[in-house]
Structures are given as C-alpha cells and as structure tokens.
Amino acid sequence: MKKPLIGMLATLLVAGATALAGALPAQAAGAAQAPEIVQAAAADTAKAAPPVAVNFAGTVALSNCSGSLVRMPGSAATDPALVLSNGHCLESGMPGPGEVVLNQPSSRTFTLLSSTGARLATLRASKVVYGAMTDTDVSIYQLNTSYSSIKSRYGISPLTIADTHPTRGADIRVVSGYWKKIYSCSIDGFAYRLHEADWTFKDSVRYTSGCNVIGGTSGSPVVDTATGLLVAVNNTINENGESCTLDNPCEVDQSGAVTVHQGIGYAQETYGIPACFASGNRFDLTLPGCTLPRP
Known part of the structure; x- marks a missing residue:
C-alpha cells in the first residue's frame, strides 16, 4: 500500500502532511452464409474493436x-453519487485487520478532474459508506450531490464498476487523480492471497x-480498455524485494508457498x-451475493 500505497500514509498522517485501460470473404451470388462463418466474423469484428480511450474524466x-x-x-442518475478509493486512504487512518468502517459521517472533499x-470542482462527502482493509482495500464515500447534478454542472459522468471478475491478459489503465x-499495463494474473504487514x-x-x-496513486481506478469499466482499485507495490512487510507485499498460494x-x-x-x-445506491451488507467483510 504504497505510500499510501500504506507506508507513506502511516508516516504522513503522523506528520500531518497531505502528500501522501473485417468483412466476410466474398460469397457466390445468392449463397447463404453458414452460421459458423457469421459467428467467426462477429468475433473477428469484436476483436478488432478499438480500445476505449481512457482519460481523467471521472x-x-x-x-x-x-x-x-x-x-x-x-x-x-438521481442517486447520491459515490467515490471509490482505498481503505488505507480513509481520513480516520488505516483500519486494522478485521475492522470495518460503516456509515460514518464525513465531510471530506475531493477534487473533480476534467x-x-x-x-x-470540489465535491464533498456526507458519509463513509464502507471502509476496510480485510480481504480487500476499499473505501466508498457517499457525496452530498447526485450524478445528474455533477453531470449538468461539470459535464462529468461516473465510471461504472464492472460486476464480473477481471480477465487475465486484459489491457488496463491505472488513472491517478493525485498525480x-x-x-498502462496488463493484468498479469491473480494472487490467491496477498500479505502486507x-x-x-x-x-x-x-x-x-x-x-x-x-x-x-493509492485508490486509483483500474480501467479495462476493452470495456471502459472499472475492474479494480490500485493499492500497493513491492518496493524493494522484502517479503510480506509494509510496502513489500508477498503472494501466498493455496499450499502456503510464498512468492515475492x-x-x-x-x-x-x-x-x-x-x-x-440496492436501488437508490443504498448500501446493505446483508443483500444476497454481497461478500464484503462485515463488522
């Protein structure tokens, strides 16, 4: 959780500092196209589709x-707008293992970018809807305004969070509003467990x-360039090759083997x-299919 991205956040919170994504072959006249040819052509067209242009909007x-x-x-569009970042970026500090922040008042501000x-503009939160560093590293804020209001005033639409698992090999962009x-890179794979401190x-x-x-860069959206959807939230990097220490996460597989x-x-x-x-952007940990850690 890289400065933050975690180590720098821990240090700077104490110090009070703020630095811390073709046509079918010609056919004989009147000849019908076999279904498998049509499907292959559709797949080729999809593969040839240009990537989504990822920028700082949102x-x-x-x-x-x-x-x-x-x-x-x-x-x-009329729902209260939401902001996504890392759990270790919460203004209250980094949640401990097993700790969940839920529906806490907040007046935190965010700089909206073109x-x-x-x-x-400056957007303002009304509350922290959810924050945790157990199993994941996320914070979700609810703002005191709606998507439609932000769109009408500033011309900015939100990023949509994909509801399907990201794909290995996908071309992605990590977009840092802070910096x-x-x-630009790709998804190399998935760590069964990632340990950091x-x-x-x-x-x-x-x-x-x-x-x-x-x-x-902590909290930056990770955008799949094939879809333009947000598929992850950036949170850490192994800085100097240490194993499982702060700013040096290690991977642990199903058998317990550690890789750095x-x-x-x-x-x-x-x-x-x-x-x-639920509807209205109402957060509810008891909804079917919701697997985020509970308090």
Missing part, C-alpha cells in the same frame, strides 16, 4: 490519495511491469461491490 484527487466518481450498473486532468498520471487481501490483481505505481515480485504492483478487485448496493 477521477478525483484526495488530500493524500487518488479516487474516482463511480456508479453501480444499476445506479440511477478529461485532461484540469481541476473542475494526474495514467499508467498485518493485512491480507484475497484474489488480488497483479500488474505487468508497466504499472510501476508510486505513493499517491519486486517492483510489481497490485490492485483489489471490485466486481463484488455492486451486489452490496
């Missing part, structure tokens, strides 16, 4: 981290080497989050 900057304005697949990274920088994360996204994230990938970053999957939201 991202926000926090005092010490990055984040994004997000919606669930079923969210309505597609080019220019400052558009106004976009990292006292925290354990499940089924984490492992990047290829292109996403060499730094402090302040120096210089490789990780993100926490977000596909399980939509199942925890």
Whole structure:
C-alpha cells in the first residue's frame, strides 16, 4: 500500500502532511452464409474493436490519495453519487485487520478532474459508506450531490464498476487523480492471497511491469480498455524485494508457498461491490451475493 500505497500514509498522517485501460470473404451470388462463418466474423469484428480511450474524466484527487466518481450498473442518475478509493486512504487512518468502517459521517472533499486532468470542482462527502482493509482495500464515500447534478454542472459522468471478475491478459489503465498520471499495463494474473504487514487481501490483481505505481496513486481506478469499466482499485507495490512487510507485499498460494515480485504492483478487485448496493445506491451488507467483510 504504497505510500499510501500504506507506508507513506502511516508516516504522513503522523506528520500531518497531505502528500501522501473485417468483412466476410466474398460469397457466390445468392449463397447463404453458414452460421459458423457469421459467428467467426462477429468475433473477428469484436476483436478488432478499438480500445476505449481512457482519460481523467471521472477521477478525483484526495488530500493524500487518488479516487474516482463511480456508479453501480444499476445506479440511477438521481442517486447520491459515490467515490471509490482505498481503505488505507480513509481520513480516520488505516483500519486494522478485521475492522470495518460503516456509515460514518464525513465531510471530506475531493477534487473533480476534467478529461485532461484540469481541476473542475470540489465535491464533498456526507458519509463513509464502507471502509476496510480485510480481504480487500476499499473505501466508498457517499457525496452530498447526485450524478445528474455533477453531470449538468461539470459535464462529468461516473465510471461504472464492472460486476464480473477481471480477465487475465486484459489491457488496463491505472488513472491517478493525485498525480494526474495514467499508467498502462496488463493484468498479469491473480494472487490467491496477498500479505502486507498485518493485512491480507484475497484474489488480488497483479500488474505487468508497466504499472510501476508510486505513493499517491493509492485508490486509483483500474480501467479495462476493452470495456471502459472499472475492474479494480490500485493499492500497493513491492518496493524493494522484502517479503510480506509494509510496502513489500508477498503472494501466498493455496499450499502456503510464498512468492515475492519486486517492483510489481497490485490492485483489489471490485466486481463484488455492486451486489452490496440496492436501488437508490443504498448500501446493505446483508443483500444476497454481497461478500464484503462485515463488522
């Protein structure tokens, strides 16, 4: 959890500092196209579709981290807007193992960015809907305004959180609102368990080497360029090859074998989050399919 991305956050919180994504072959006249040919052509067309252009629209900057304005697949324009970041970016400090922050008042502010990274506005939270560093590393804030209000005033739409598991090999972008920088890489695979100091994360996204994230990128949205959907939230990197220490996460497989990938970053999957939201963006940990850790 890289400065933060965790170590820098822990240090800077004490110090009071804020730094912390063709046509079919010609047929004989009147000849019918076999279904398998049509399907193959459709698949080829889909593969040839250009990637989604990923920019800073929908991202926000926090005092010490990055984040994004997000919606669930079923969210309505009139619903209260949500911001996604890391649990270790909470203004109250990093939740301990097993600790869950739920429906806590908050007046935290977020800088809303334009597609080019220019400052558009300051958004304000009304509460922390959810925050945890157990199994995952997420914080979800509810704002005091709606998606439609943000769209009408600033022309910005939220990123949609995908409700399906991310795909190995997918081309992704990690978009840091704090640094106004976009990292490009692919999903190299998934860590069964990722241990960092006292925290354990499940089924984490492992990047290829292109996403060499730094402090302040914590909470950045990870966007799949094939769909434009948010598939994970950036949270850590192994800085110097240590094993399972702060800022040096290690992977642990089903048999308990430990692997260290120096210089490789990780993100926490977000596909399980939509199942925890009912209509009106109402958060409910007891909803069927919601697997986020409970208090």
